[in-house]
Amino acid sequence: MHGEIIATGTELISGRVTDTNSPYAAARLHDAGLVLQCITILGDEVALFQETLHQALQRSQFIIITGGLGPTEDDITVAAAAQTLNLPLRLDDYLLQRIKDCLKVRGLPWEERYGRLALVPEGAVILDPGGTACGFSLKYGNTWLYFLPGVPEQMQMLFDLFVLPPLLSLASGGQSVCQRTLRMFGLTETQLEVLLDKICKDNPMVSVGLYPNFPENHLCLTIRGPEPRVLEATLDRLTQDLAEAAGDALLGTDAVTLEELVGKKLRAQRLTLAVAESCSGGLISHRLTNVPGASDYFMGGVVTYSNQAKMELLQVPPETLDHYGAVSAETARAMALGVKELFHTPVALAVTGIAGPSGGSPEKPVGTVYIGLGLPDQVQTRHCLFHGNREQIKTLTAQTALDWLRRELQHDSHLSGH
Amino acid sequence: MHGEIIATGTELISGRVTDTNSPYAAARLHDAGLVLQCITILGDEVALFQETLHQALQRSQFIIITGGLGPTEDDITVAAAAQTLNLPLRLDDYLLQRIKDCLKVRGLPWEERYGRLALVPEGAVILDPGGTACGFSLKYGNTWLYFLPGVPEQMQMLFDLFVLPPLLSLASGGQSVCQRTLRMFGLTETQLEVLLDKICKDNPMVSVGLYPNFPENHLCLTIRGPEPRVLEATLDRLTQDLAEAAGDALLGTDAVTLEELVGKKLRAQRLTLAVAESCSGGLISHRLTNVPGASDYFMGGVVTYSNQAKMELLQVPPETLDHYGAVSAETARAMALGVKELFHTPVALAVTGIAGPSGGSPEKPVGTVYIGLGLPDQVQTRHCLFHGNREQIKTLTAQTALDWLRRELQHDSHLSGH
Numbered sequence: 001m002h003g004e005i006i007a008t009g010t011e012l013i014s015g016r017v018t019d020t021n022s023p024y025a026a027a028r029l030h031d032a033g034l035v036l037q038c039i040t041i042l043g044d045e046v047a048l049f050q051e052t053l054h055q056a057l058q059r060s061q062f063i064i065i066t067g068g069l070g071p072t073e074d075d076i077t078v079a080a081a082a083q084t085l086n087l088p089l090r091l092d093d094y095l096l097q098r099i100k101d102c103l104k105v106r107g108l109p110w111e112e113r114y115g116r117l118a119l120v121p122e123g124a125v126i127l128d129p130g131g132t133a134c135g136f137s138l139k140y141g142n143t144w145l146y147f148l149p150g151v152p153e154q155m156q157m158l159f160d161l162f163v164l165p166p167l168l169s170l171a172s173g174g175q176s177v178c179q180r181t182l183r184m185f186g187l188t189e190t191q192l193e194v195l196l197d198k199i200c201k202d203n204p205m206v207s208v209g210l211y212p213n214f215p216e217n218h219l220c221l222t223i224r225g226p227e228p229r230v231l232e233a234t235l236d237r238l239t240q241d242l243a244e245a246a247g248d249a250l251l252g253t254d255a256v257t258l259e260e261l262v263g264k265k266l267r268a269q270r271l272t273l274a275v276a277e278s279c280s281g282g283l284i285s286h287r288l289t290n291v292p293g294a295s296d297y298f299m300g301g302v303v304t305y306s307n308q309a310k311m312e313l314l315q316v317p318p319e320t321l322d323h324y325g326a327v328s329a330e331t332a333r334a335m336a337l338g339v340k341e342l343f344h345t346p347v348a349l350a351v352t353g354i355a356g357p358s359g360g361s362p363e364k365p366v367g368t369v370y371i372g373l374g375l376p377d378q379v380q381t382r383h384c385l386f387h388g389n390r391e392q393i394k395t396l397t398a399q400t401a402l403d404w405l406r407r408e409l410q411h412d413s414h415l416s417g418h
Numbered sequence: 419m420h421g422e423i424i425a426t427g428t429e430l431i432s433g434r435v436t437d438t439n440s441p442y443a444a445a446r447l448h449d450a451g452l453v454l455q456c457i458t459i460l461g462d463e464v465a466l467f468q469e470t471l472h473q474a475l476q477r478s479q480f481i482i483i484t485g486g487l488g489p490t491e492d493d494i495t496v497a498a499a500a501q502t503l504n505l506p507l508r509l510d511d512y513l514l515q516r517i518k519d520c521l522k523v524r525g526l527p528w529e530e531r532y533g534r535l536a537l538v539p540e541g542a543v544i545l546d547p548g549g550t551a552c553g554f555s556l557k558y559g560n561t562w563l564y565f566l567p568g569v570p571e572q573m574q575m576l577f578d579l580f581v582l583p584p585l586l587s588l589a590s591g592g593q594s595v596c597q598r599t600l601r602m603f604g605l606t607e608t609q610l611e612v613l614l615d616k617i618c619k620d621n622p623m624v625s626v627g628l629y630p631n632f633p634e635n636h637l638c639l640t641i642r643g644p645e646p647r648v649l650e651a652t653l654d655r656l657t658q659d660l661a662e663a664a665g666d667a668l669l670g671t672d673a674v675t676l677e678e679l680v681g682k683k684l685r686a687q688r689l690t691l692a693v694a695e696s697c698s699g700g701l702i703s704h705r706l707t708n709v710p711g712a713s714d715y716f717m718g719g720v721v722t723y724s725n726q727a728k729m730e731l732l733q734v735p736p737e738t739l740d741h742y743g744a745v746s747a748e749t750a751r752a753m754a755l756g757v758k759e760l761f762h763t764p765v766a767l768a769v770t771g772i773a774g775p776s777g778g779s780p781e782k783p784v785g786t787v788y789i790g791l792g793l794p795d796q797v798q799t800r801h802c803l804f805h806g807n808r809e810q811i812k813t814l815t816a817q818t819a820l821d822w823l824r825r826e827l828q829h830d831s832h833l834s835g836h
Binding site for chain 2: 010011012013014015016017018019020022023024025026027028029030036037038039040041042043045048051052055059072074105106111151209210211275277280281282283284285286288289290292293294295298299300301302303304305306308309312313342343344355356357358390391394
């Protein structure tokens, strides 16, 4: 199966927005053994889009078209494609009702131009995951066409649900394909490559991809064969081997985020958490509260950007700040103790550091971060030195703090007595 | 001048590496008023590369080709292009000597295959910035071809030095190009389109692009003419007209973020800010602290996810919580007052709401948010109803709260007495 992607949107061709949908789809298609031969990025020009689609139809068995499904003048893909394919546009009643319902929920009045959203080429099958976004597929001769929205979350969800599975089953011809993504944090790319080399040598039937996904690395294992159950069992064994080889660096085997993992473990152990942040500026709390139901175990946080706030809210002794400085293990320890007290929680994270670009010194350069981990019976601290810009240092600080807590909750010897 | 980019490399088509060269060049070409009509990303397939190049030659006055200049079998672009252009390859003595020198410096022995690196099509002009990377350009009929390495730093340096300047001088033919981006928040796309229609009608010489950039919308105005000063003056007038028509929805005319704008205004007015967050979970603090130097005006924040924390840290009266609920204008008001007190600041933001997916009710559905804005002499509250998933509701909550503060600081009648 050979295919291609046509990504449309003036924002992509003007360099204002980088097309992330195509790399997303490209990686998954590649991992599944499907051949993507070409990605074409276009503006909203009818003639060039039609020329590109025409050529794609000559050489590809599947074509994924993203963007241009909206209600504005710029949204040209559906009408332009219908013309190229010589198919009439029909008004889809289901889509029309769906649009009206969406407008109603948002309290917006109906407008003529929304009618465009319900026009699809004859023969189109609506791809509707039940949210706000829809797409459609179309079989034309021997080519499968998929029309998806350009918004990354929508495109990627529809791709995973409605594009990859049928392509896989078309491509495999009786073979089954199993795939698993392993999310890693804490090993360098070189360390991961050594691990991968070993897996590949011992298991020649498995193909492995390594995808940096800052601040994590993702490993994707793909395997084919007649028996899905055998494939799953092989992947289970490989995951087990990898977990042993990689130790705690394996975050998980599915799309669960680090903050979800931490939340699950806190909930299972009936523990509650509070967070005191200086250099990460609220990012740890933000990530924790991205998880639905976080209020069950996350009691709250403080962002103490000033020494005064560290003293008043967290009871950090002025002598500690004077003697060791705001960026020190001692201050991180005091902050962790203080925030445990403030929110009455058995577990706490505290971070203090220099996110830059200014504020560094020879002894404490930009990227210096101290993390305090408060547990029921003790407080531990850790020193880190991160490299990168302000946002990267904030990201690494939050990730490292949450990851430390995850590892601690995994080996819950400290906490089992609680 | 119309042009396109052909980016080659198996790593790009397998999703392992995202092509950053094309967006880099696209943004600079667009800003310079040059039209990039298409970006094609290919693997190392000779036939498809030749087909793509052939089509590009029909429709483009400049073609930038990246990748495939190396010494390995996969590096196909030079030989494949020479064949398509029907030009003989010649051994360039200068390049050959350069390669030998490079090998010598690195202590590497000469190998036959390095000879490939010195082969270029007849008529090529070597682009040599004096480092390790080279490219070449070639005039073919009316089309300028640029062959650049795929390594981002090398490609981008060669692009800036040897591609953009000649294209600019070719394209302008005595004309100047001026461009301005206007960042908007608070109007729907439909409202913006009505505004744009009017501008376009009144100013046919201006081209306008609308780019959704959740949660903002960006407008890009481009204008060409002989006199740069006249163009700038026209853009000034248009910006002024738009600012009046759009009211406070215009955030600014450059790449300054909302949190930077808020920071600038707070600093100019010598005000300090504290933040109390419930449903936004730390995101407002996170955004404020993404700005270097935020500690000058941002004193800190609290994330109060429980009623207990709202009472203990922010002195929200238990009767308020009992009578009106945690998600209410009265609680938002009490939180704003409490956090002003806690951090001793004249200005405060407080938010409380339901980010979902659960926790909604018929009277207070998911997306219900109350914002409190504490000013030196008063506290105002506002009720919002947002749509979207949990992350989108958090994003809209933070954006709306920060935007409200920005508008208030713009019309600083409340604050001038401070």
